[in-house]
Amino acid sequence: MGSAELPRVRCPDCGKEVGPLVGELVCQGCGRRFVAEADVWDLLPASRDAVKVNEDRAHVEAGLPTWRRLFMHKRYWLDWCDADWLPTIVDGRTRRFLEIGGGLCYASALAKAKARDAHVVATDVSPRYLRHHAVRVGQILGAPADVYAAADAEALPFEDAQFDAVYSQVVLYRLPSPERALREIARVLAPGGRYLGIERASPWAGPWHAREARTMRARMESQGVAERPIRYREWASILAESGFAAGCLEPVPGHRVRAAWLRRLGNAVRPIYVAIRLTR
Ligand SMILES: C[S@@+](CC[C@H](N)C(=O)[O-])C[C@H]1O[C@@H](n2cnc3c(N)ncnc32)[C@H](O)[C@@H]1O
Numbered sequence: 295m296g297s298a299e300l301p302r303v304r305c306p307d308c309g310k311e312v313g314p315l316v317g318e319l320v321c322q323g324c325g326r327r328f329v330a331e332a333d334v335w336d337l338l339p340a341s342r343d344a345v346k347v348n349e350d351r352a353h354v355e356a357g358l359p360t361w362r363r364l365f366m367h368k369r370y371w372l373d374w375c376d377a378d379w380l381p382t383i384v385d386g387r388t389r390r391f392l393e394i395g396g397g398l399c400y401a402s403a404l405a406k407a408k409a410r411d412a413h414v415v416a417t418d419v420s421p422r423y424l425r426h427h428a429v430r431v432g433q434i435l436g437a438p439a440d441v442y443a444a445a446d447a448e449a450l451p452f453e454d455a456q457f458d459a460v461y462s463q464v465v466l467y468r469l470p471s472p473e474r475a476l477r478e479i480a481r482v483l484a485p486g487g488r489y490l491g492i493e494r495a496s497p498w499a500g501p502w503h504a505r506e507a508r509t510m511r512a513r514m515e516s517q518g519v520a521e522r523p524i525r526y527r528e529w530a531s532i533l534a535e536s537g538f539a540a541g542c543l544e545p546v547p548g549h550r551v552r553a554a555w556l557r558r559l560g561n562a563v564r565p566i567y568v569a570i571r572l573t574r
């Protein structure tokens with residue numbers, strides 16, 4: 295693949311264009327050096343909010359082995375991502391794919407398997423999690439991403455209009471400003487490029503919403519991360535504020551409950567998932 299296909303980095307500290315993501319890079323604006331360490335690039339701003347540092351700290355303990363996380367905790371997600379979600383944005387013509395807040399980054403590996411010629415960039419705010427698990431997941435699934443990089447979804451370290459597919463899965467609800475991340479996603483999408491975000495929408499009935507809010511607040515207090523429950527209609531206003539059209543939001547269809555009245559009752563008491571779509 296020629297370097298024309300490699301995504302161009304924007305310096306996370308001074309905002310100057312640094313060049314294609316390969317070898318060793320030096321920012322001509324501020325002199326910062328970029329090089330991949332243990333297969334992971336650090337493209338995070340040198341100074342960042344505590345919540346973002348804490349997202350990485352949460353992974354100090356290596357905890358469960360990678361394969362257990364992947365095949366026990368994420369088993370169904372792998373299937374849905376592979377069969378239902380990725381095919382709507384990735385195909386043989388995809389040249390550059392970006393995953394945001396990827397965690398284990400199995401979506402990047404699945405995208406690489408679908409589009410072998412694409413340049414796949416797997417990112418998360420936690421360099422530790424990428425090093426401990428995501429790189430290994432790429433090997434286990436037999437399709438490593440071309441690049442693993444620590445990057446903040448709210449300030450993507452990439453130049454404008456470069457990716458023809460961008461994907462995120464249960465990430466935006468953990469950000470101080472999902473609106474900002476959505477604007478960043480729109481900025482890095484190439485003309486004709488497609489974004490898909492699969493997000494969690496909290497139960498709409500008050501007591502169940504409050505219960506989820508309490509669980510998340512407890513996690514926020516113990517780990518120092520930003521996370522909050524977002525209902526379907528709040529997603530609609532977040533999208534409107536980010537400049538996305540109303541039609542960008544739709545519920546992810548479930549298979550279990552068919553009668554509409556039963557489904558509405560279910561949605562009142564348990565979270566559903568929503569798909570956010572944007573085509574540039
Ligand atoms: C619930 S996990 C989802 C991981 C993965 N997408 C999946 O579905 O398995 C949320 C992920 O968002 C990441 N994250 C949190 N804040 C972020 C930020 N500001 N920028 C990028 N990623 C972030 C976390 O490190 C974590 O890996």
Ligand SMILES: [Zn+2]
Pocket residue numbers: 305306307308309310321322323324325326
């Ligand atoms: Zn710089």
